[in-house]
Each structure stands twice: as structure tokens, then as C-alpha cells.
Amino acid sequence: MKVTFPHMGYMYICLKALFNYLDIEVVVPPMPSKRTLSLGTQHSPEFACLPLKINMGNFMEAYEKGADTIVMAGGVGPCRFGYYAQVQREILKDIGINMKMVVLEPPQKHISELLIKVRELTGSKSWFDVVRAIRFAFNKACAVDEVDRIVHKIRPREIETGAVDLVLAEAIKWIDEAQNKKQLDEVLKQAKNELASIEVDYSRRPIRIGIVGEIYVILEPFVNLNVEKHLGRMGVEVERSIYLSEWINDHLFMGLLKMKGNKSARELAPPYVNHFVGGHGQETIGSTVKYGKEKYDGVIQLMPFGCMPEIVAESILPTVSREIGIPTFSLILDEHSGDAGVITRLEAFVDLLARKKEINDETKDAEGAFICADI
Amino acid sequence: MPVKIGVPRALLYYNYFPLWNGFFRELGCDVVISGKTSKAILDKGVKMSVDEACLPVKLFFGHVVDLREKADYIFMPRMVSVERKSYICPKFLGLPDMVRYNIPDLPNIIDVTVNMSRNEKNLIKSFTEVGRLFTGNYLGIRKAFQKGLQEQERFERLNQLGFLPHESIEQMEKGLISQNYSPSHPGKLTIAVVGHGYNIYDAYISMNLINKLRDMSARVVTPDMLTNDIIQDRSDELPKKLFWSMGKQMIGSAFHYMRSQSIDGIIHVASFGCGPDSFTQELIERYLRRSRNMPFLNLTIDEHTGEAGVITRLEAFIDMIQWRRAAQ
Ligand code: SF4
Ligand code: SF4
Numbered sequence: 211m212k213v214t215f216p217h218m219g220y221m222y223i224c225l226k227a228l229f230n231y232l233d234i235e236v237v238v239p240p241m242p243s244k245r246t247l248s249l250g251t252q253h254s255p256e257f258a259c260l261p262l263k264i265n266m267g268n269f270m271e272a273y274e275k276g277a278d279t280i281v282m283a284g285g286v287g288p289c290r291f292g293y294y295a296q297v298q299r300e301i302l303k304d305i306g307i308n309m310k311m312v313v314l315e316p317p318q319k320h321i322s323e324l325l326i327k328v329r330e331l332t333g334s335k336s337w338f339d340v341v342r343a344i345r346f347a348f349n350k351a352c353a354v355d356e357v358d359r360i361v362h363k364i365r366p367r368e369i370e371t372g373a374v375d376l377v378l379a380e381a382i383k384w385i386d387e388a389q390n391k392k393q394l395d396e397v398l399k400q401a402k403n404e405l406a407s408i409e410v411d412y413s414r415r416p417i418r419i420g421i422v423g424e425i426y427v428i429l430e431p432f433v434n435l436n437v438e439k440h441l442g443r444m445g446v447e448v449e450r451s452i453y454l455s456e457w458i459n460d461h462l463f464m465g466l467l468k469m470k471g472n473k474s475a476r477e478l479a480p481p482y483v484n485h486f487v488g489g490h491g492q493e494t495i496g497s498t499v500k501y502g503k504e505k506y507d508g509v510i511q512l513m514p515f516g517c518m519p520e521i522v523a524e525s526i527l528p529t530v531s532r533e534i535g536i537p538t539f540s541l542i543l544d545e546h547s548g549d550a551g552v553i554t555r556l557e558a559f560v561d562l563l564a565r566k567k568e569i570n571d572e573t574k575d576a577e578g579a580f581i582c583a584d585i
Numbered sequence: 586m587p588v589k590i591g592v593p594r595a596l597l598y599y600n601y602f603p604l605w606n607g608f609f610r611e612l613g614c615d616v617v618i619s620g621k622t623s624k625a626i627l628d629k630g631v632k633m634s635v636d637e638a639c640l641p642v643k644l645f646f647g648h649v650v651d652l653r654e655k656a657d658y659i660f661m662p663r664m665v666s667v668e669r670k671s672y673i674c675p676k677f678l679g680l681p682d683m684v685r686y687n688i689p690d691l692p693n694i695i696d697v698t699v700n701m702s703r704n705e706k707n708l709i710k711s712f713t714e715v716g717r718l719f720t721g722n723y724l725g726i727r728k729a730f731q732k733g734l735q736e737q738e739r740f741e742r743l744n745q746l747g748f749l750p751h752e753s754i755e756q757m758e759k760g761l762i763s764q765n766y767s768p769s770h771p772g773k774l775t776i777a778v779v780g781h782g783y784n785i786y787d788a789y790i791s792m793n794l795i796n797k798l799r800d801m802s803a804r805v806v807t808p809d810m811l812t813n814d815i816i817q818d819r820s821d822e823l824p825k826k827l828f829w830s831m832g833k834q835m836i837g838s839a840f841h842y843m844r845s846q847s848i849d850g851i852i853h854v855a856s857f858g859c860g861p862d863s864f865t866q867e868l869i870e871r872y873l874r875r876s877r878n879m880p881f882l883n884l885t886i887d888e889h890t891g892e893a894g895v896i897t898r899l900e901a902f903i904d905m906i907q908w909r910r911a912a913q
Binding site: 255256257258259284286287288289290292293295296297299300301304313482483484485486487488489491515516517518519521522523524525526528529542 | 634635637638663665670671672673674675676678679681682683686687698823824825827828829855857858859860861862863864866867868871872874875
């Protein structure tokens with residue numbers, strides 16, 4: 211058995227760790243590329259959401275590299291994600307790619323349901339090993355998130371452009387290669403040290419932008435055109451509404467661990483969105499409210515084209531923007547979003563925030579004008 | 586003067602109007618339906634909604650605007666779920682919020698939540714909540730609810746006899762209580778039109794699809810003519826239960842009609858940008874191609890779809906079926 215899985219940002223690091231720990235052979239799909247996208251798009255329904263299409267491309271490329279089993283998360287609705295695997299299975303069947311599909315449905319009642327499914331994959335491993343493997347994989351997610359958070363702070367302040375990204379790439383590699391918890395702790399410490407030694411200008415007061423929206427496009431740099439990096443280099447400090455470890459906790463661990471998670475964001479969504487709408491629609495609104503209250507300079511919503519929960523959020527965002535007084539910008543991503551156009555629009559939005567910040571800084575007490583750019 | 590309850594002639598109007606109508610009338614309210622879809626109504630909706638929204642949601646906005654001056658309340662329940670462990674569509678979950686924050690100067694909105702995903706008995710709770718806006722008389726509310734259910738049952742029976750839902754509603758308005766024979770629509774062919782009620786029965790949105798088919802001497806059957814049992818049974822063939830009620834209806838009916846010897850072809854109607862349709866259409870097409878060589882036409886409609894193009898495709902489809910028949 212050679213197991214593969216879809217990409218979602220640094221998720222591969224966790225899954226690789228999980229399976230390696232359990233002595234299951236893994237084929238990590240090649241990093242998403244233009245080719246992945248075009249393979250995926252070619253075989254997926256035209257109006258399927260973008261993540262499904264890229265997943266398809268991942269599977270096909272992993273198959274080329276010898277994978278024969280797909281491990282994929284499931285879901286119980288209301289959004290499409292819970293049915294991805296079903297549609298993908300039928301497509302693969304019709305194009306003659308015979309891969310076994312193992313769907314990890316999120317546990318309904320108890321986390322043990324998840325353990326049982328993971329153990330089915332391994333066969334002989336003990337429960338103890340399964341639990342340890344899951345914990346180790348989760349530790350990696352937390353490590354990646356920790357590094358990401360620091361990077362968000364340093365990028366807009368680095369003296370030499372690109373310095374932080376060099377360290378980031380190294381750090382990710384180390385985390386990926388760590389074989390056990392002890393090594394992981396060591397490399398994390400080392401990564402933090404290296405990050406701390408990057409030359410920065412702390413006198414800068416960067417613009418602060420909160421990133422909200424659909425989880426996959428937030429976490430996958432290939433589809434969001436590396437928006438965090440671009441923003442960072444434009445001198446923006448970004449914070450995002452959700453991190454990998456939080457998603458894993460919420461989606462697969464039933465929110466068992468006491469983490470920030472999306473509950474707190476959801477609580478801020480009313481009166482704008484008064485009900486769960488699937489995906490992260492409510493969190494998008496709730497987090498926007500939160501960033502507004504925390505006096506961020508702006509919010510960027512990332513959404514795949516046709517994403518249902520985000521459409522609900524998008525149509526309410528202008529009201530939130532107006533009432534909370536925070537500029538927002540909705541970036542809709544599909545297979546045709548090109549780098550150049552997106553960067554120009556991002557720059558325009560950042561410029562706008564910069565000017566507003568200047569005015570605000572000059573007239574401290576005056577209420578700044580709000581804007582809701584929907585480009 | 587009785588209170589006027591506005592009901593948009595859009596979205597689930599085609600599925601539940603008799604239930605709502607029966608309930609409100611029994612409570613002594615007047616029920617006002619928005620006008621039939623027109624370019625003006627659609628344009629208003631398109632103007633007030635985000636570009637990315639699907640056509641049916643945009644159209645719903647238009648119908649709400651149409652009711653703005655005509656009603657004291659607009660009834661738009663938050664339809665989360667109409668059966669256990671199933672949803673309708675994420676957009677229905679957020680619909681009242683989207684409407685409220687995009688359409689100015691609205692009368693009161695009744696946006697009670699209907700959520701039967703955990704417990705089907707929750708329906709009466711939702712209706713009680715609505716009833717209490719107008720009366721403190723619980724018995725009266727219960728009676729009105731029963732009345733609604735009765736009307737809904739009659740409606741569904743008429744649909745199953747072969748009336749299209751909007752025809753059933755018309756018949757009921759005319760006072761038809763029940764009937765035990767099917768309406769006759771002579772035809773040489775039988776075509777199954779599979780799509781959401783709000784797409785296929787809205788003559789403007791569907792570009793009069795059903796009547797055009799009838800004019801080409803085809804009998805038309807739709808998902809609403811099948812009983813829940815059949816839908817459930819057929820859709821159970823999927824390896825994993827589908828968690829959208831309407832999606833299930835599409836799959837179940839397509840699987841059923843696909844195997845029926847009396848059906849000559851299937852037309853699937855989807856809205857541009859509809860999330861659930863993108864999946865159900867894919868599954869229907871794949872299963873259909875594997876099992877039987879049945880003529881299949883997929884129509885995707887949006888606000889820019891031209892009528893001429895649709896007619897050409899329909900004619901070609903019907904011609905194709907007739908040739909196939911002649912060749913057999
Ligand atoms: S949240 Fe958006 S991208 Fe994710 S499954 Fe739903 S529609 Fe697709
Ligand atoms: S089911 Fe499709 S057409 Fe209906 S509201 Fe949802 S996305 Fe729109």
C-alpha cells in the first residue's frame with residue numbers, strides 16, 4: 211500500500227509524519243503547480259469548487275508516482291467538501307485510475323471513531339502507537355503554525371527583503387524531517403533562534419491586515435498566489451483567521467483540545483450572520499468583526515469562485531465594513547486568477563489603507579472614512 | 586384589516602407554498618404572492634445581490650423587492666433542514682441575513698428557523714413561533730398548522746398525479762379538493778426534466794422549457810411527481826448518503842427515470858454557479874453513461890442565457906430522440 215492525500219498548505223507535513231510513524235509508505239503528491247491545476251480542471255465538473263479540482267490534480271500526479279491509496283477527509287455537510295471524495299472517486303473510476311479511497315469522516319460522537327479508522331489503515335499497530343502518531347502529526351502542525359505566526363510579524367519589518375523566507379523554507383524542511391518529538395522540539399527552537407536573528411526595523415509601524423475566508427484558499431499558497439508573502443513584502447503585517455492546527459482540532463478532533471478555534475469567531479458573527487452557513491462563512495464575518503474591534507487597518511476575504519458559504523459572507527461584508535468601520539476586500543480565486551492582476555489589486559488596496567492610516571495618524575481623533583473594495 | 590403576509594414566488598415557494606398558505610390563511614392573515622417573474626423583477630434582484638450569487642438567489646431578492654410595498658410582513662423562513670441529517674444548501678442557511686443586509690426599506694421579516702435535521706418534530710415549534718406573532722391562541726395555531734399540513738398533503742398528491750407544482754397550486758386556488766386521475770397531456774415522447782423546482786417551473790427563468798417541450802408533443806415528468814420513498818430508495822444507491830435534500834431529489838429522480846422504459850430522454854437543468862448542482866449533475870451524468878445509452882441534455886441557465894439558443898438545443902435534442910426511435 212502506498213498512501214497519498216490531497217495538498218492543503220503544510221498539511222502534507224502532518225500526514226507524512228502520521229503515516230511514517232505508523233510505517234505506512236507515503237507518496238506525497240508533487241507540490242501543486244500549473245500542471246496539477248490543469249490536470250485537475252480537465253477532469254472535474256466545471257462548477258466544482260477550486261479545492262476539489264486541485265485535489266484531483268494531486269491524486270493524478272501521486273498516481274503517476276506510484277500511489278495506490280488515497281486518504282481523504284469527509285464531512286456531513288452542508289457544504290460540498292463532505293462529498294468531495296465521492297465525486298472524485300467516480301471521476302477517477304471513469305478515467306481508469308484505480309486507487310482505493312479511504313475517507314476519514316469527521317467523528318460524530320466520539321474521537322475514537324477517528325482512531326478506529328486510522329488503525330484500519332495500519333492493521334497491526336497498537337492503539338498506543340496510533341495515538342502517539344496522531345499526536346506527533348498534530349505537534350508538527352502546531353510547530354508550523356508557530357513559525358508562520360512569527361514570520362507574519364517579521365516579514366514587513368525585515369531589512370533585507372527575502373531574508374525571512376529563506377529561513378522559513380529551511381525551518382519547514384527541518385520540521386518535515388524531524389523523526390520524533392525531541393527532534394521536533396530542537397528544530398523548532400533552532401528555527402525560532404534563526405528567525406530572531408534576522409535583522410529587522412522595529413521602528414516601522416506596518417499596516418495590519420486580517421485574512422479571512424475559506425480555509426483551503428487561506429492555507430494553500432499556490433491558490434492564493436502567495437498572498438501572505440506578497441502582502442508582507444508590501445510592508446503589511448498579516449494575521450489570519452485560521453491556522454492548520456486549529457482546523458485539524460475543529461474538524462477532526464471535535465474541538466477536543468482547548469484552542470482558539472473557530473468558536474470564538476462564530477460568536478461574533480451575529481447579528482450579521484445568525485446561523486451556521488457551512489464552511490467558514492460565519493467565521494469570515496465573525497473574524498472581520500474581531501479585526502475591526504482590534505483596530506486592524508483592513509480585512510481581506512479569500513474565497514474560491516462559487517464558494518457558497520463565502521458568497522453568503524461576501525454579500526454581508528459591506529455592511530460589516532460600514533458598521534464596524536474596517537475596509538474589506540474580497541479576492542475571488544479561480545483557475546484563471548493570474549499573479550499580476552491580483553498583485554496590482556492588492557497593491558491598490560494596501561495603498562488605500564496606507565493613506566487612510568496616514569490621515570488617521572495625523573488627525574488622531576477624526577474618524578477615518580471606511581471603504582469596502584470589492585474587486 | 587387582516588395582516589398581509591408576503592411570500593416571494595421564488596425558491597421554496599414551489600415546494601412549500603400550500604403549507605405556508607394554509608397556515609397563514611387559517612390564522613386569518615392575507616397571503617400576498619409576489620408577481621410572476623419578469624425582467625423587471627429579475628433585474629432588481631441582480632442589482633441588489635453580489636455577482637457571485639446563483640441566479641435563484643438573485644431572483645429571490647427581486648421577488649422580495651417586489652413585495653416591499655405590498656405586504657406587512659415578508660415570510661422567508663431560514664430553511665436549514667427539512668429532514669433528518671440533511672440540509673438544503675448553505676445559501677438557504679444564510680438567506681434571511683443576505684436579504685436583510687442588502688435590500689433597504691423592508692417590512693418586517695419573518696425569518697423563523699426551520700431545522701428538522703435533529704428532530705422532525707421541530708417543525709411545529711417553528712410554526713408556533715410564527716403563529717405567536719399574530720395570536721396568543723395556541724389551539725388556533727395548532728389548528729392552522731394542521732390545516733397547512735393538510736394542504737401540503739393535497740398538493741403533493743396532486744403533484745404525484747402528474748400536475749406540475751405551480752399547476753397544482755392553481756388548481757387548489759380554484760377549489761379543487763382532490764382528484765384521482767392524472768391530467769392528460771398527450772404526447773409522442775416522454776421527457777424527464779430534472780432540476781430544482783424554482784428553476785424548471787418558473788417560466789421566465791426556464792425560458793418556458795416545459796411548455797416548449799409540450800409544444801413539441803412531449804409529455805413532461807419531473808422529480809416532484811415521484812414519492813419520497815422512490816427518491817429515497819434510488820438515491821440510496823450512492824455509496825454515501827447525500828446530505829442535500831434537493832440534491833437527493835435530483836439524484837433519486839434521475840436514477841429512477843434513467844431506468845424507466847417509458848422515458849425517452851432526460852433534461853437536467855442547473856443554475857450557473859450552483860454548488861450542489863455541480864456535484865449532482867456530475868454524478869447523474871457519470872452513472873447514466875455507464876448504465877444506459879439514454880439521451881441526456883444538460884442546460885445551465887444564468888441571467889444571460891438566450892432563449893434562441895435554448896430552443897435550438899431543445900429541438901436538436903428532440904429530433905435526435907425521434908431519429909433514434911425511427912432507427913430502432
Ligand atoms: S466551503 Fe467553499 S470551497 Fe469549501 S466545499 Fe464549500 S463551497 Fe467548496
Ligand atoms: S441549491 Fe444551488 S441554485 Fe439553489 S440556492 Fe443553493 S446554490 Fe443556489
